[in-house]
Amino acid sequence: MDNNSRYGIGRVISPKGVLPQAATRLDNNMVISDDEILVDVKTLNIDSASFTQIAEVCHNNLQAIGDMVLSIVKERGKMQNPVTGSGGMFLGKVNQVGKALDIDLKPGDEIASLVSLSLTPLRIDRIKSIHPEKDQIDIEGQAILFASGIYAKIPNDLPSSLVLAALDVAGAPAQTAKLVKKGDTVLVIGASGKSGLLVSYQAKKSAGPEGKVIGIINDIRQLEDLQSINACDEIIKGDATNPLEIYEKVLSANGNEKVDVTINVVNVPNTEMTSILPTKDDGTVYFFSMATSFAKAALGAEGIACEATMIIGNGYTAGHADLTMDLFRESRTLYDIFMQRYGSGE
Numbered sequence: 001m002d003n004n005s006r007y008g009i010g011r012v013i014s015p016k017g018v019l020p021q022a023a024t025r026l027d028n029n030m031v032i033s034d035d036e037i038l039v040d041v042k043t044l045n046i047d048s049a050s051f052t053q054i055a056e057v058c059h060n061n062l063q064a065i066g067d068m069v070l071s072i073v074k075e076r077g078k079m080q081n082p083v084t085g086s087g088g089m090f091l092g093k094v095n096q097v098g099k100a101l102d103i104d105l106k107p108g109d110e111i112a113s114l115v116s117l118s119l120t121p122l123r124i125d126r127i128k129s130i131h132p133e134k135d136q137i138d139i140e141g142q143a144i145l146f147a148s149g150i151y152a153k154i155p156n157d158l159p160s161s162l163v164l165a166a167l168d169v170a171g172a173p174a175q176t177a178k179l180v181k182k183g184d185t186v187l188v189i190g191a192s193g194k195s196g197l198l199v200s201y202q203a204k205k206s207a208g209p210e211g212k213v214i215g216i217i218n219d220i221r222q223l224e225d226l227q228s229i230n231a232c233d234e235i236i237k238g239d240a241t242n243p244l245e246i247y248e249k250v251l252s253a254n255g256n257e258k259v260d261v262t263i264n265v266v267n268v269p270n271t272e273m274t275s276i277l278p279t280k281d282d283g284t285v286y287f288f289s290m291a292t293s294f295a296k297a298a299l300g301a302e303g304i305a306c307e308a309t310m311i312i313g314n315g316y317t318a319g320h321a322d323l324t325m326d327l328f329r330e331s332r333t334l335y336d337i338f339m340q341r342y343g344s345g346e
Contacts, residue, residue: 004094005035008146011121013077021119026077028121030142034100038143041092041160044069044117045168048194048267049291050081050088051135066127068329068334069137073124080118086290087117088135088145091154091164101147102268110160113143114150129227134165135343152321156329162335165342167322169195171313172265172288173202173327174320179243179262179311180206187250187259187278189240190266191215191232192222194342195288199263200231201327201334214253216240225337239267243273250278264289272297288313 012018014027020026031037059065079086094109113120124141129213145151154160172195180186186203190196192215204213215232217223219252226232234253238246250259251302262285264275269291276297279285285308287297295312307313
């Protein structure tokens, strides 16, 4: 199996010579080669930054949102928002496994993709329903996973709707587990959202009782959920696009000290300096949000002479799916919140 086949380069229509994620159009013909997997897709979990941008442009009109998604997939052969560049992931059942693949997967297995829709050949036959509160779209359609594509089988002890919602952001709590050390002070920007709850919980778990977690929220309606998981020592309501406001509030909540680690999981742009300003020069800033601008972060840090280590969010880290699923097995409260927000009552 050569790399052209393994990484799906043969599916690239334009421009030639790039990998599928960078392509502007993929071949979404659903006749698979020997090293591809065909999946009947049930639900698309659209990246939060992408769904937010589409919803804003469409003035939250569901018909318009659906039409825009159909248009993107028709034009690109994949679900990749041309503004944010991001995609999401899908939930579906395996239809066919290429005969060259020696994997533990068979037709009928229910899986969640762990690679972005921005590089996944996709065909949508019909949009069945749209769930803006979940960033999810139920469809009839099919998708293709390449040999390099990763996926997770839906575990028997957790509902598929919960698994889909959580695995879309599984890289965030897994990276948090790697970055946060015992005794660290951690700032979570967007602490009450989907990824924010998981990150806050893992941050407290990793920092331990001697550490401190400060959560930033902008929606007071989600305060109770965040409080209930007992992850944040301090919760601040503020506008993440206002760096000076957040900087002052963080210092006030932290004894006039900056934090060791900042994790940004918001889904709106212009929060780069809000992340950098409150972080120690020898600290770490982790940008998980797909709304992050590399140029704004790099040049902004330079402009205030900050040499904190800045990490671009990677949706994949080894063991991220298992770590995230284990958080729900460990915390019934976290499980209940996700089921209330993203579950389907299955």
